[in-house]
Amino acid sequence: MTNFYVPVLALALVGGSAYGQHLPQGGSATLAKKFIETSVHTSARPTPAASNRAVIWSDDFSDPGTWVIGQEAGASADAWVIGTDAPSGAFAIDPIESTTADNGFALFDSDLLCSGNQIAYVQMADPVDLSGYAGVVLQFEQLFRRFRGDCFVDVSVDGSNWTEFEVNAEVDVNSSTPNPDVELVNLSAIAGGQSTVWVRFRYFSTVAEHGPGGGCDYAWMVDDVAFTTLPDNEIQMDYGFVSTTGTGEEYGRIPQQQLPGFLNVGAGLFNFGSETQTNVVLTTSFTGPTAIPDLVTEVGSIESQVVVDTDDNVGIGSLDLGEYTVNYTMTSDQIGLDENPDNNTQVRNFEVTSTMYSLDKIGDHAAGVVENLQQVGTASFTDNATDVKLLTMYFVNVEMTVYGFEVGIGPASRAGGTISISLLDTTDVLSTPSIVNLPIDGVESDPYVLTAADVTAGVVTIPLPQSVTLAPGAYYACVTLGGSGTTAATDPEVFVLDDLTVPQPGLASALWLPVDFNEDGTEGPHFYGGNGTAWAIRLSSNSTIGVREEEELAGVSLFPNPTKGLVTINLANDGRHTVEVINALGEVVLTNVINRTTTLDLSGLAAGVYNARISNGVQSSIQRVVLN
Numbered sequence: 001m002t003n004f005y006v007p008v009l010a011l012a013l014v015g016g017s018a019y020g021q022h023l024p025q026g027g028s029a030t031l032a033k034k035f036i037e038t039s040v041h042t043s044a045r046p047t048p049a050a051s052n053r054a055v056i057w058s059d060d061f062s063d064p065g066t067w068v069i070g071q072e073a074g075a076s077a078d079a080w081v082i083g084t085d086a087p088s089g090a091f092a093i094d095p096i097e098s099t100t101a102d103n104g105f106a107l108f109d110s111d112l113l114c115s116g117n118q119i120a121y122v123q124m125a126d127p128v129d130l131s132g133y134a135g136v137v138l139q140f141e142q143l144f145r146r147f148r149g150d151c152f153v154d155v156s157v158d159g160s161n162w163t164e165f166e167v168n169a170e171v172d173v174n175s176s177t178p179n180p181d182v183e184l185v186n187l188s189a190i191a192g193g194q195s196t197v198w199v200r201f202r203y204f205s206t207v208a209e210h211g212p213g214g215g216c217d218y219a220w221m222v223d224d225v226a227f228t229t230l231p232d233n234e235i236q237m238d239y240g241f242v243s244t245t246g247t248g249e250e251y252g253r254i255p256q257q258q259l260p261g262f263l264n265v266g267a268g269l270f271n272f273g274s275e276t277q278t279n280v281v282l283t284t285s286f287t288g289p290t291a292i293p294d295l296v297t298e299v300g301s302i303e304s305q306v307v308v309d310t311d312d313n314v315g316i317g318s319l320d321l322g323e324y325t326v327n328y329t330m331t332s333d334q335i336g337l338d339e340n341p342d343n344n345t346q347v348r349n350f351e352v353t354s355t356m357y358s359l360d361k362i363g364d365h366a367a368g369v370v371e372n373l374q375q376v377g378t379a380s381f382t383d384n385a386t387d388v389k390l391l392t393m394y395f396v397n398v399e400m401t402v403y404g405f406e407v408g409i410g411p412a413s414r415a416g417g418t419i420s421i422s423l424l425d426t427t428d429v430l431s432t433p434s435i436v437n438l439p440i441d442g443v444e445s446d447p448y449v450l451t452a453a454d455v456t457a458g459v460v461t462i463p464l465p466q467s468v469t470l471a472p473g474a475y476y477a478c479v480t481l482g483g484s485g486t487t488a489a490t491d492p493e494v495f496v497l498d499d500l501t502v503p504q505p506g507l508a509s510a511l512w513l514p515v516d517f518n519e520d521g522t523e524g525p526h527f528y529g530g531n532g533t534a535w536a537i538r539l540s541s542n543s544t545i546g547v548r549e550e551e552e553l554a555g556v557s558l559f560p561n562p563t564k565g566l567v568t569i570n571l572a573n574d575g576r577h578t579v580e581v582i583n584a585l586g587e588v589v590l591t592n593v594i595n596r597t598t599t600l601d602l603s604g605l606a607a608g609v610y611n612a613r614i615s616n617g618v619q620s621s622i623q624r625v626v627l628n
Helices: 452-457
Strands: 003-005 011-013 039-041 055-059 067-071 081-083 105-108 118-124 136-145 150-156 163-167 181-186 198-205 219-229 235-243 253-255 262-271 277-287 295-302 307-315 322-331 345-353 373-377 386-396 400-408 418-425 459-470 473-482 495-499 509-512 537-540 556-559 566-571 577-582 588-594 598-601 608-615 619-627
Touching: 067 081, 105 118, 136 150, 163 181, 198 219, 235 277, 235 322, 235 345, 262 277, 262 295, 262 322, 277 307, 295 307, 386 537, 400 418, 400 473, 400 495, 418 459, 452 459, 473 537, 556 619, 566 608, 588 598
Parallel strands: 253 345
Antiparallel strands: 003 307, 011 181, 039 373, 055 219, 067 118, 081 105, 105 219, 118 198, 136 181, 136 219, 150 163, 150 198, 235 262, 262 307, 277 295, 277 322, 322 345, 373 495, 386 473, 386 509, 400 459, 400 537, 418 473, 556 566, 566 598, 577 588, 577 608, 608 619
16 A cells, blocks of 8 residues: 655755655654765756746845845844855865856855854845736755754745745755755745745754754855746656665665565655646656566645655565666656656665675666765764764664675775774664663674775775674664874874765664763763764675685784783884784784884783784784793
């Protein structure tokens, strides 16, 4: 059975965006921390197709005198600015790439201002006469990156009383709109036929809603504002989704044995035109190694300014290995008159694998979908250069044995940073306070030292010291990162790729910080969900992942040997090395990270024979040590 969700909506997003996806699971109760490192590559939302909409009035912010800047009572001394300067706060983002950005745009630099109450607006100085137009659309180009504030378009017909329309509600924490994003707001009910119409763009965030610091968002930029006529026929598909969980997670790669026997699919259809769309039909079709029958959903009529979300399960049985593409298309009696046919389709894809399980789909999204990536790591959070934990949730439907992880490495990484991997129970992680130091079966890898070759390759494979068998349930794959937390080109650093292309439920990817304080100095929550993103942290059930043939690390010696406790490890070459001291039972009893010839104290260990494994991440040397 198909489920329909039909809220009334007075706002449209133009172009093939996945934002606003139906995600039943929802987000976390806590907000994520800001990321210093932002985009690797971001897709741009297409501008509207050529249309018969007439432009009634437009402004490109080339003359600041046509706008008034103000703030509401009780707000801090925050203000919009009109010019060409990019945001310049501690978490600065790129400037808007709007059509006329070179001659000026409006900027609210929330992070730069970062004060208690941020309630500021930029408003048209003079009203526009719309008395001859019953259907009116406000169009503008924008770039907004969210941390915790809200964006509004306000309209007034008397200059005193305002009706608000929230925009960007679909943008998740630490995510942004495309650059540029074309936004359309239907103002017909308020402004249609009115002789005096003012519009303002208002950013809103307060201490009462968000605690100390109030807003302290990233930034909102607006340009190329216009009033246009409302199209007669314009139906849009805002998103399409395909999930194997039924709670919204869209895994890019899923092992064959973990398929649940169904696909949860759906799409969001929005009638932005003034005319009712009749006989609307959504067709969901599948291509791949195993045939899956098309799903035809008869939606019926959609009145003007109404969105319909569909949600259905499709039985699939077993699927052969390989790539599967899901195409969503819609038709209606009026589809031949549609203003912009380019937004009538969506596409998703996923891969059925033998051993790889990944939330992300980096490097292999459907044709025509441009990846939206960022990187997050040891230089992303103040005072958190080591023991930063990134976590990705995986649903295990049948027993699964995990031998290691594959981790996507961001280009800002530098050799010498470290990565440890473990599997955690979601019950522990989601408890209050979050428990992140109890790996399942006590299995956690030693720190893997990132090499220059790993950074160039953009991926690293790390085995667990012993396999972990997971019973059916939900688990977090956790990577613990170590680095310098600086911007120096020679300092070690680890960044993990994050796939923003497909929005995910809030807890699908999460973050844990060892050092965490609120802006008022109190202890922070340490655990943060709500990003709606997909870290490139992938589970592997390939048993050969643990077979690592390392070259002999030359120039390593230990002395004195035998020793009563102090032993000097001599290295022929400086650089980050891990040292593991292993007892006769094969247990690692001491670990350390050294950068040059170093003396270690083994006096706390029992007398006996030990092996010391010294590794630079590519080569290793085993040295026998006798402790008297």
